[in-house]
Amino acid sequence: MAETKFPSDIEIAQGNEMIHINTVAEKLGINTEELELYGKYKAKLPLSLIDKKKIDQNNLVLVTALTPTPAGEGKTTTSIGLTEGLNKIGKQATVVLREPSLGPVFGIKGGAAGGGYAQVVPMEDINLHFTGDFSAVEKANNLLSALIDNNIQSKSRSLDIDPRTIVWKRVMDMNDRSLRHITIGLGGTANGIPREDGFNITPASEVMAILCMAEDFEDLKKKLGNIFIGYTFDKKPVYARDLKAENAMAILLKDAIKPNLVQTLEENPAIIHGGPFANIAQGTNTIIATKMGLSLSNYVVTEAGFGADLGAEKFLDIKCVSAGLKPKALVLVATIRALRHHGGAQKEEYNTPSVDRVEKGFANLQKHIENCKKFGLNPVVAINGFPSDTEEEVKLIQDKCAKMGVQAIVAQGFARGGNGMTDLAEAVVKEVESGRNNFHPLYNWNLTIKEKIERIAKEIYGADGVEYSKMANSDLKKLEELGLQNLPVCMAKTQKSFSDNESLIGRPTGFTVNVREFEVAAGAGFVIPILGNMMRMPGLPATPASEGMTIDNNGKISGLS
DSSP: OOOOOOOOHHHHHHTOOOOOHHHHHHHTTOOGGGOEESSSSOEEOOGGGOOHHHHTTSEEEEEEESSOOTTOOOHHHHHHHHHHHHHHTTOOEEEEEOOOOHHHHHTTSOOOSEETTEEEESHHHHHTTTTSHHHHHHHHHHHHHHHHHHHHHOSSSOOOBOGGGOOOOEEESSOOGGGSSEEESOSSGGGOOOEEEOEEEGGGOHHHHHHHHOSSHHHHHHHHHTOEEEEBTTSOEEEGGGGTOHHHHHHHTTTTTSOEEEEETTSOEEEEOOOOOSSSSOOSOOHHHHHHHHHHOSEEEEEOSSSIIIIIHHIIIIIHHHHTOOOSEEEEEEOHHHHHHHTTOOGGGTTSOOHHHHHHHHHHHHHHHHHHHTTTOOOEEEEEOOTTOOHHHHHHHHHHHHHTTOOEEEEOHHHHGGGGSHHHHHHHHHHHHHOOOOOOOSSOTTSOHHHHHHHHIIIIIOOSEEEEOHHHHHHHHHHHHTTOTTSOBOOBOOSSOSSSSTTOOSSOOSOEEEEEEEEEETTTTEEEEEETTOOSSOOOOSSOGGGGOEEOTTOOEESOO
16 A cells, blocks of 8 residues: 655645634734735734733743754744644644745745644745735845945935945845845946945845834834944944935835734634844844734744754843843754754764664753753753654653753644644643743843853853954954944854854864954844854755746646745
């Protein structure tokens, strides 16, 4: 008898019958007259629904992960599945997630709306343009670029900006390595002043970071005005407010600032908003969306990108401190295939059972568990299940976690939806109700920039120390002159290792972190140390995911998963 093939993500999503978004809103007690509808299955939520009195009363659960393989270990799937599981056991729960970027969608990972039977829908819309938020961020970013070059060209209203000092880049939401370094203004005097420029990917834009850090519309405008552009010829700093850019940029973001309401496969509420990457930005959804969820729901499950050394650290040290948020529980996603990887398995061996490799690779998970506890949070480990997992490997992880005072639960959200996540949901509720989690940040923002970087490098990464290039030290001096020394740091680092060298898997020791340069995010409210060879415009892989996608005459999409 032939083995039944498990359906693809998009086949599951397309086979699901969605309910009207009005019905989803009613589950949250929202008057449907307040919704801004985008068809039958998507809606924008007004900021007036945020209730500051309810935020602290409800329960925020953060989902993070061990150091991932390139395909990811299923944080979004686990976040959605946990939300389904919490609702299954009688809790009112909403999942709050980031929006997918087109870069990974057409690059290496495909869609980012969950997987299997733990998805948010409409899947195709969420992955492709959605409600236009990314486009609005792109336009606002590039409007500022156009205003900068127009001012340089102007004779009557020039701010006397030195083109050599401009740090602001254009953006687009695509992996396009050819645009990393470009020359603009060629073709004669009518086309502007020639200068070097470049593109970042939209999730790395400071406008995206600002959208995610803003508390309301006035705060958004203030932060946009604080964007640092460069210097005048007489060495005075220039900000977006000097170009009177903030109001026009905010106008382009007037709808993008409102969170998006959709649904899970099991018809539970899902709020999706903002989309910064965690290796080159802060890696979490908007403060507004998280507070919206906590205003409307007893449990809010949210995720932070890549491993806990990146997304979770930034969520806890930057977002939570800035917004006054306090997570009540933390879920640490692990897969046996990732532990095999950290134990030395090659890519073609990820699905080959090996207790020895899992035992060796556990050192990576162990370090992440230790790190979570440094924030006052005792994690629950979610073993995201794969068909190649064996009972011996699972038991090994559970026994090792138990010795650290941590419960490890097999999560079957991908294969079984909410029914496969009730054990994890019960464990999370138990952790929340125990009251033993008492979140505190890793560092005080008032430390020097170097002290903050060293604290993260030594405590979270396990580095022996930090080295700074000549450029980094020069950048650091400029940051101090700009009065930014009391801002938190948002580390730009490879997601593939605790170190800044992606080949050092497992739990590396005896290494030094290398800060190559700094980028300024004065508007967003943090500084960005660039570690090692990190870049803010990825390239496509040799075989892009786009090659496997098709659309038929009726507009039905295949291969998006």
